Amino acid sequence: KNEVEQSPQNLTAQEGEFITINCSYSVGISALHWLQQHPGGGIVSLFMLSSGKKKHGRLIATINIQEKHSSLHITASHPRDSAVYICATLLYNFNKFYFGSGTKLNVKP
Amino acid sequence: DSGVTQTPKHLITATGQRVTLRCSPRSGDLSVYWYQQSLDQGLQFLIQYYNGEERAKGNILERFSAQQFPDLHSELNLSSLELGDSALYFCASSKDYNYGYTFGSGTRLTVV
Numbered sequence: 001k002n003e004v005e006q007s008p009q010n011l012t013a014q015e016g017e018f019i020t021i022n023c024s025y026s027v028g029i030s031a032l033h034w035l036q037q038h039p040g041g042g043i044v045s046l047f048m049l050s051s052g053k054k055k056h057g058r059l060i061a062t063i064n065i066q067e068k069h070s071s072l073h074i075t076a077s078h079p080r081d082s083a084v085y086i087c088a089t090l091l092y093n094f095n096k097f098y099f100g101s102g103t104k105l106n107v108k109p
Numbered sequence: 110d111s112g113v114t115q116t117p118k119h120l121i122t123a124t125g126q127r128v129t130l131r132c133s134p135r136s137g138d139l140s141v142y143w144y145q146q147s148l149d150q151g152l153q154f155l156i157q158y159y160n161g162e163e164r165a166k167g168n169i170l171e172r173f174s175a176q177q178f179p180d181l182h183s184e185l186n187l188s189s190l191e192l193g194d195s196a197l198y199f200c201a202s203s204k205d206y207n208y209g210y211t212f213g214s215g216t217r218l219t220v221v
Contacts (some may be wrong), residue, residue, distance in 0.1 A: 033210065041216070044111075045209055045212060078176065088152070097142075
């Protein structure tokens with residue numbers, strides 16, 4: 001089983017702050033996903049990574065395969081970024097997804 | 110609108126009953142994934158279909174079954190419902206494993 005650990009569990013930030021959410025996993029994977037779940041429940045897939053770094057707007061995701069670690073960064077955070085961010089791993093044999101417990105982010109104006 | 114359509118949005122039913130949740134994937138996507146999100150268990154992967162065939166199975170109970178039809182829409186059947194089956198059920202679609210995923214807005218199932 002691939003344990004997926006996220007930190008922190010809860011994060012409160014002031015608008016404009018730089019935010020980092022971390023995800024660690026225990027076995028080899030083929031890809032890692034970052035998901036955003038809004039307070040209303042809807043889920044948006046932000047990134048799918050198998051190596052390196054990806055950027056979309058103010059969001060940056062990185063992955064270090066050797067260290068089994070990924071980070072999600074939000075630059076110039078905004079109250080609309082308030083959501084739960086979930087890390088999910090897809091194992092090499094493609095038949096298992098494992099989810100982290102999520103990081104609840106609250107950005108205050 | 111993400112392009113993935115899930116119906117119904119809300120469902121309230123009694124224990125012991127059977128329900129069917131429906132998912133229409135985004136145009137061009139061949140893979141459909143089903144997930145369950147409950148308060149105590151978080152998100153869990155249930156099952157994946159690719160072009161009509163089951164490709165991967167996660168923590169899906171024997172009381173649950175799914176299928177993907179020739180038009181690529183998928184249905185998740187939940188039977189002998191228990192209170193603990195109350196959860197949000199999400200469907201997602203993608204072209205295949207190495208492509209991005211698009212989630213539907215979910216079906217909130219309440220078993221009373």
